[in-house]
Amino acid sequence: MPTVAAAIAENLRARGVTEFFGQSLPSLLVLAAEDLGLRQIVYRTENAGGTMADGFARVSGRCSVVVAQNGPAATLLVPPLTEAAKVSIPVLALIQDVPRAIRNKNAFQEIDHRSLFSGCAKWFDRLDDPDRVHDYLDAAFRAATSGRPGPAVLMLPKDVLDSTAPAVPEHLGPAVFPLDRVRPPEDNVRAAARLLAEAERPLVVAGGGAVSSAAGTALARLSDLAALPVATTPMGKGVVLDTAELSVGVVGNYMGPHGVSHGMREWLAGVDTVLFAGSRTNENGTDGWRLFPPGATFIHLDIDPAEIGRNYPSLRLVGDVRTGVDDLAAALRELDLSKRAADRPALIDRIVHSRIAFEAATAAVRASTRQPLRPERVADEINALLPDDAVVVADASYSSIWVANYVRATTDRQRFLLPRGMAGLGWGLPLALGAKAARPSAPVICLVGDGGFAHCWAELETAVRERLHVVVVVLDNAVLGYQKHAEIVQFGRATSAVELGRVDHAQIATACGAHGHTIRTDAELREALSKAIAEPATTVLDVVTDADAYPPITGWETNSALTGLKRD
Numbered sequence: 001m002p003t004v005a006a007a008i009a010e011n012l013r014a015r016g017v018t019e020f021f022g023q024s025l026p027s028l029l030v031l032a033a034e035d036l037g038l039r040q041i042v043y044r045t046e047n048a049g050g051t052m053a054d055g056f057a058r059v060s061g062r063c064s065v066v067v068a069q070n071g072p073a074a075t076l077l078v079p080p081l082t083e084a085a086k087v088s089i090p091v092l093a094l095i096q097d098v099p100r101a102i103r104n105k106n107a108f109q110e111i112d113h114r115s116l117f118s119g120c121a122k123w124f125d126r127l128d129d130p131d132r133v134h135d136y137l138d139a140a141f142r143a144a145t146s147g148r149p150g151p152a153v154l155m156l157p158k159d160v161l162d163s164t165a166p167a168v169p170e171h172l173g174p175a176v177f178p179l180d181r182v183r184p185p186e187d188n189v190r191a192a193a194r195l196l197a198e199a200e201r202p203l204v205v206a207g208g209g210a211v212s213s214a215a216g217t218a219l220a221r222l223s224d225l226a227a228l229p230v231a232t233t234p235m236g237k238g239v240v241l242d243t244a245e246l247s248v249g250v251v252g253n254y255m256g257p258h259g260v261s262h263g264m265r266e267w268l269a270g271v272d273t274v275l276f277a278g279s280r281t282n283e284n285g286t287d288g289w290r291l292f293p294p295g296a297t298f299i300h301l302d303i304d305p306a307e308i309g310r311n312y313p314s315l316r317l318v319g320d321v322r323t324g325v326d327d328l329a330a331a332l333r334e335l336d337l338s339k340r341a342a343d344r345p346a347l348i349d350r351i352v353h354s355r356i357a358f359e360a361a362t363a364a365v366r367a368s369t370r371q372p373l374r375p376e377r378v379a380d381e382i383n384a385l386l387p388d389d390a391v392v393v394a395d396a397s398y399s400s401i402w403v404a405n406y407v408r409a410t411t412d413r414q415r416f417l418l419p420r421g422m423a424g425l426g427w428g429l430p431l432a433l434g435a436k437a438a439r440p441s442a443p444v445i446c447l448v449g450d451g452g453f454a455h456c457w458a459e460l461e462t463a464v465r466e467r468l469h470v471v472v473v474v475l476d477n478a479v480l481g482y483q484k485h486a487e488i489v490q491f492g493r494a495t496s497a498v499e500l501g502r503v504d505h506a507q508i509a510t511a512c513g514a515h516g517h518t519i520r521t522d523a524e525l526r527e528a529l530s531k532a533i534a535e536p537a538t539t540v541l542d543v544v545t546d547a548d549a550y551p552p553i554t555g556w557e558t559n560s561a562l563t564g565l566k567r568d
Contacts, residue, residue, distance in 0.1 A: 001164040001165060002164070002165055003032070003163065003164060004127070004161050004164075004165040005028035007134065008029055008032070008033075008133060008137065009033040009036050010036065013036050015141065015173065015174055017038065018037075018039060019038060019041055019056075019437060020033065021040075021049045021050075021052050021053045021056070021067070021434075022040045022042060022049070022066065023049065023068070025096055028162060029067060029161060041437055041468075042462065042466065043459065044461060045456070045459070046068050046072075047077070048426075048429075049077075049080075049430070050066050050081055051427045051430035051434065053066040053080070053084075053091045053434060054083060054084045054089050054091060054434060055432065055433065055435045055437075055438070056438045057084070057434075057438075058211075058417055058431075059415055059434070059439050060438035061177065062176050063090040063091065063144050063145050063149075063175040063177060064091050064434070065092045067095070068096070069095070069109070070095055070098060070109050071111055072109065073095075074113055074116060074117075075116060077093055077095075078117065079422070079424055080430075082120040083427065084421070085120045086422055087421035088149045088304075090150060091144065091151045091152075092140055092151075092152050092154070093153045093154070094156055095153060095154070095155050095156065096157075097113065097155040097158065099157055099158050100128060113153070117153045122144065123143035123151075123152040126155040127156055130163035131166060134168065138172075140153075142179065144177070145178065147304070149178065178212070178320050180320070181323045182319045182320050183319050183320070183323050183324070184327065185316075185317075185318070188316060189317060189328055191315060192275070192317060192331075194335065195273050195297055196226060196340075197336065197339070198339070199297075201267075201273070202229075202272070203228070203230075203273070203274050203275070204229065204230045204231070204274075204275045206219055206231070206232045206239050206240065206277045207233040207236045207277065207278045208279075209277070209278020209303065210232075210277050210325075213303075213321035215325050216238075216239045217412070218326050219239060220244065221326075222325050222329045222332070225329055225337070226332050227337075227341060227343060228340070229247075229347060229351065230244075232248075233250070233284075233285035234420045235285070236279070237409060238415060240409075241409050241410060242260075243409075245351065248264050250405065251264075251268065251291060252285040253284050253288065254284075254404050254405055254551070254554075255287065256552030256553055258358075258552040259405050259551075259552035260355075261358075262552065263353065263354030263355070263358060264350070264351070267350055268291060270293065271292060271293065272293075272297060273296060274298050274299070275300075276298065276299070277325060278301065278302055280310075281300075281307070284420065292312075298313065299314055299315045300312065301321055302317070303320055367380075371520055372477070372544045373520070373525065374546050375475050375546070376402070377522060377525075378447075378525065378543055379406035380406055381526055382447065383406060385529055385530055386408075386410070389441075389443070390442060390443045391417065391432070391435045391443070392416050393417045393418075393431050393432040393444065393447070395419070395426065395429075395448040395449060395453070396423040397423065397425060397451075398449060398475070398482050398551055399448055400419070402551055405552060415435070419431060426455025427456075428447070428452060429463075429472060430459055432470045433462060433466075433468045436463075436468040443533050444469075444470040446471065446472045447473050448474055449480075450474055450476045450477065450478065450500060451480045453474050453505065460508065460512040460540065461513070463514065464512055468538070470538055472538070472539070473543060474541065476502075476505060476542050476544050476545060477546065478500045480500065481550065484498035485550050485562060488562060489561060505518075505540055505542035506540060509538070509539070509540035515540070516539070517541050517542065518544070519543040525543060528541050529541060
């Protein structure tokens with residue numbers, strides 16, 4: 001009979017797991033997995049390893065696996081698992097625990113792991129019975145991928161790993177998500193379809209749940225069928241093409257005067273029917289719950305019943321987003337859609353005028369050759385060179401807002417990863433590495449600020465060693481921009497923490513075996529970025545950028561403390 005460690009490795013392989021993120025602990029499990037040909041992608045820090053697993057799951061559509069030691073290593077998994085929990089991404093964490101015989105005796109690095117993970121894991125358990133190893137793995141994967149997906153944590157006592165275990169059962173299902181395509185109630189679907197068909201000004205708002213459900217094609221069909229405009233939250237970016245004629249763009253607190261959807265804000269204030277599709281209706285995605293009129297009728301399609309009605313009283317469509325959207329389309333086909341068709345030309349005209357206004361308002365700053373470079377110019381260069389199958393990853397803070405507004409989704413093969421669950425700095429590069437592991441043939445471009453990049457420089461060595469070739473564009477302004485400007489807006493001045501020392505990120509890249517370039521001009525950026533996208537190597541472009549630049553956050557454009565800063 002195999003050991004528990006070998007049984008776990010065989011179980012993972014039987015479910016289609018071909019790689020996992022680790023740092024050699026639990027060693028018995030890692031050795032057994034590598035003996036079976038499973039690839040260990042070795043991270044440098046546990047928090048980055050958890051974020052790589054998150055990025056892998058988002059792009060692959062499969063539950064990812066991360067392994068770690070108990071104690072300090074486990075504590076560093078809490079931030080990435082919290083992000084995954086907030087945005088409904090399944091990650092299985094297999095964590096070594098102290099042997100059973102010395103539990104609760106202050107063994108080395110022993111802590112209360114159940115309490116540690118209570119706020120970020122959907123499921124937690126400990127494998128004490130070797131005979132039930134496959135039962136526990138099945139429960140962990142089932143919990144992670146069913147309903148609202150999320151992280152699962154299984155503790156593995158060190159002595160149990162060396163115990164004998166039963167053979168792997170037959171017919172283990174693949175670790176894909178959503179595990180179940182639950183259909184919303186038919187009566188509610190029909191009621192929602194009638195509301196949309198008869199609305200004066202309907203709107204669909206697609207969130208991250210629509211992306212995880214792979215609902216892009218279904219949303220496009222629904223939009224075209226009933227002339228429904230589709231906006232996305234930051235997490236939903238890319239689920240509909242930014243170039244589609246009924247695409248509103250990213251909405252929420254990114255809609256200041258230089259925002260891509262700013263021209264639609266007045267129109268949004270008059271919507272009378274809103275369909276949320278896989279959205280948490282959170283603060284940023286609704287601009288502090290001010291974006292939609294309180295008198296509107298709301299329909300909410302989501303796999304998590306608890307999210308429906310959390311912030312807006314809604315007609316409840318509990319179910320998988322893709323399936324629910326398909327069902328809505330089927331119900332709409334049975335209704336009179338002449339009103340929707342009649343309203344379509346005027347709606348398209350409104351969206352076109354909004355896009356033209358955005359292009360005009362931002363033309364000067366996007367074309368500016370002034371040094372230091374503007375972030376809008378950097379994002380525009382990325383947009384111009386973006387391959388049709390690219391994965392675009394942003395760090396938290398300003399990087400996410402530049403990408404949301406200035407890099408367009410133009411094909412359904414592109415993906416956009418914005419860490420908006422907890423919006424922790426430093427998650428851009430590890431998310432990109434996880435995405436690259438999931439889609440090795442796709443170009444992966446990661447936009448980060450210098451403040452966020454400082455959290456994870458070490459993972460450049462991981463990128464080189466593991467041949468996870470990504471392009472990292474660093475907006476290097478030697479300042480924590482969001483923090484500085486938020487403090488100015490709120491308090492009229494900034495704290496001493498916001499000013500950073502200058503760092504040569506190109507040299508750091510070179511020291512890790514990657515390519516590094518310092519960029520000061522638009523011509524240098526265009527040449528280096530074009531080359532980096534084509535080359536099979538990890539490249540860091542350290543772009544010296546304007547420290548006074550700030551993105552179109554609503555309310556900031558009229559703040560007198562900020563308007564004195566250089567704008568263009």
